[in-house]
Amino acid sequence: MVFLKRDKKISGEGGGLALFADVQTALAAEKVLKKAGHIVKLVAPPPRLRKGCDLAVEINLVERTGIERLFGEKDVYYMEIVPLGEGVGELLDIVKVADFGDWTMVKAGNMKLTFEKATGVIVNTSGGGCPDIPYLHAQMVGKKIGEAPQPKDIGFTLCATMLHRALEESLQIWQEDR
Amino acid sequence: MMMLITGTIPDKNLPLTVGEVAADGDYLTVDKQRFACAQGTGAMISAALTVTRYLKLDAPRIVIAGDIGDGDGSRAIYDFLIHSIGKLSPSVLALHYWLPDMAQTRRLCEAVDKCAKQPVMIADAASMYSAKAAGLASRFDVFTPDATEMAFLADPGATHPAYIARHLFNADVTQTPELAAEAYRLKDAAKLLLSKGAVDYIVREGEIIETINEPHVPVLEAIGGTGDTITGLVSALIYAGLEPHEAAAIAARANRTAGEMANATPATRVIDIINQLPLVFEQNLCQWSGVCCIEGGCDDRS
Numbered sequence: 001m002v003f004l005k006r007d008k009k010i011s012g013e014g015g016g017l018a019l020f021a022d023v024q025t026a027l028a029a030e031k032v033l034k035k036a037g038h039i040v041k042l043v044a045p046p047p048r049l050r051k052g053c054d055l056a057v058e059i060n061l062v063e064r065t066g067i068e069r070l071f072g073e074k075d076v077y078y079m080e081i082v083p084l085g086e087g088v089g090e091l092l093d094i095v096k097v098a099d100f101g102d103w104t105m106v107k108a109g110n111m112k113l114t115f116e117k118a119t120g121v122i123v124n125t126s127g128g129g130c131p132d133i134p135y136l137h138a139q140m141v142g143k144k145i146g147e148a149p150q151p152k153d154i155g156f157t158l159c160a161t162m163l164h165r166a167l168e169e170s171l172q173i174w175q176e177d178r
Numbered sequence: 179m180m181m182l183i184t185g186t187i188p189d190k191n192l193p194l195t196v197g198e199v200a201a202d203g204d205y206l207t208v209d210k211q212r213f214a215c216a217q218g219t220g221a222m223i224s225a226a227l228t229v230t231r232y233l234k235l236d237a238p239r240i241v242i243a244g245d246i247g248d249g250d251g252s253r254a255i256y257d258f259l260i261h262s263i264g265k266l267s268p269s270v271l272a273l274h275y276w277l278p279d280m281a282q283t284r285r286l287c288e289a290v291d292k293c294a295k296q297p298v299m300i301a302d303a304a305s306m307y308s309a310k311a312a313g314l315a316s317r318f319d320v321f322t323p324d325a326t327e328m329a330f331l332a333d334p335g336a337t338h339p340a341y342i343a344r345h346l347f348n349a350d351v352t353q354t355p356e357l358a359a360e361a362y363r364l365k366d367a368a369k370l371l372l373s374k375g376a377v378d379y380i381v382r383e384g385e386i387i388e389t390i391n392e393p394h395v396p397v398l399e400a401i402g403g404t405g406d407t408i409t410g411l412v413s414a415l416i417y418a419g420l421e422p423h424e425a426a427a428i429a430a431r432a433n434r435t436a437g438e439m440a441n442a443t444p445a446t447r448v449i450d451i452i453n454q455l456p457l458v459f460e461q462n463l464c465q466w467s468g469v470c471c472i473e474g475g476c477d478d479r480s
Contacts (some may be wrong), residue, residue, distance in 0.1 A: 014280075015311060062337075100443075112400060130247065130275070137218070158341075
């Protein structure tokens with residue numbers, strides 16, 4: 001009965017939970033996130049997701065990249081950020097590569113990055129739907145793979161996380177081909 | 179009759195702005211604000227505006243706000259729409275880039291339900307993510323997913339395409355019919371899907387009603403904004419009076435043909451594709467749509 005009652009507190013509207021080792025850290029995390037403008041709330045994690053303390057912060061999972069960066073900047077030590085929902089697995093970790101002659105396109109999840117083979121210059125990014133993606137497109141296109149701003153540093157969302165994976169894979173392909 | 183397009187623009191300093199959009203070279207303007215016709219909402223609006231200008235219809239009204247990913251502009255748009263949609267009462271409501279927020283999307287749909295006349299609801303990009311994640315997909319009339327997003331709609335657990343199951347991500351374009359069937363079975367699809375890819379599938383209530391694969395311009399997948407362009411075309415063509423499945427088919431053909439006319443490479447900018455659209459319409463719209471008369475007279479090219 002206690003577990004059922006706790007489970008009811010989780011609305012799942014944010015889609016994700018940040019898990020912590022102790023209650024004090026969870027409280028501090030909530031404060032840091034709210035101050036930064038994130039809409040979050042303290043909840044009891046369901047038993048299957050309990051990693052440390054009995055308190056978690058429900059977050060909008062899409063904002064994972066920005067939240068992880070904020071925790072790092074504010075020295076908030078979290079154990080894990082996990083998706084809510086039955087059957088939800090890990091972040092996609094596979095990529096696909098397409099050869100367009102003078103250009104290579106690398107696809108990670110819903111994001112694609114295309115660079116010119118001869119120069120390593122990023123000529124396009126496509127896919128995605130979160131608001132940092134057009135911003136990253138503007139910041140990255142026209143720059144060399146190894147010199148472009150990195151989505152993990154200036155992006156906020158899961159789309160940015162996927163674009164970062166595409167960038168990392170592109171860099172590896174580019175370096176191997178040199 | 180009014181078409182309303184909404185989404186974020188990657189300019190942190192752009193406030194919430196509402197008004198009728200106009201073209202200014204490679205830029206768009208609204209209420210003294212200027213923004214680029216580039217990947218995202220800018221490309222979508224520009225494509226829609228190209229249609230309305232060609233057909234001599236009123237330009238789209240837009241609701242935009244600057245957002246580089248922190249969600250500030252997205253929240254401003256949600257709040258505005260939730261409070262104003264009843265008063266605006268558009269005939270077509272096209273939702274695009276924003277920070278997906280299931281609770282806010284639910285509030286918006288509740289506000290739309292209270293409109294005197296229900297708009298045609300179209301979603302792409304993250305507005306489609308939040309609609310699906312909130313269990314509201316079947317409330318929408320049109321979704322325009324790409325291949326990965328099609329897999330996302332078919333994955334019951336995923337709240338974002340980054341979390342789709344590996345086997346679904348590995349599905350190739352020939353499996354789109356199965357993915358679409360699963361999305362409809364789960365009630366995670368809009369009434370009509372235009373699945374964009376090497377083959378474009380138009381799916382209505384689970385049934386594949388048309389596939390489009392010509393002209394074949396595979397590099398379009400690499401060009402940021404070509405999917406956004408298709409969504410803008412679909413929205414404006416529905417606003418012009420076409421049935422959603424007709425609008426979807428013409429949008430898919432127009433995008434491919436514009437890419438071919440632009441001699442597109444992976445390095446092409448989306449504006450160079452959009453700039454071909456008036457010529458694409460001039461040469462094909464009458465034949466594709468079967469409607470060669472527009473307000474102000476019949477098209478003598480028919």
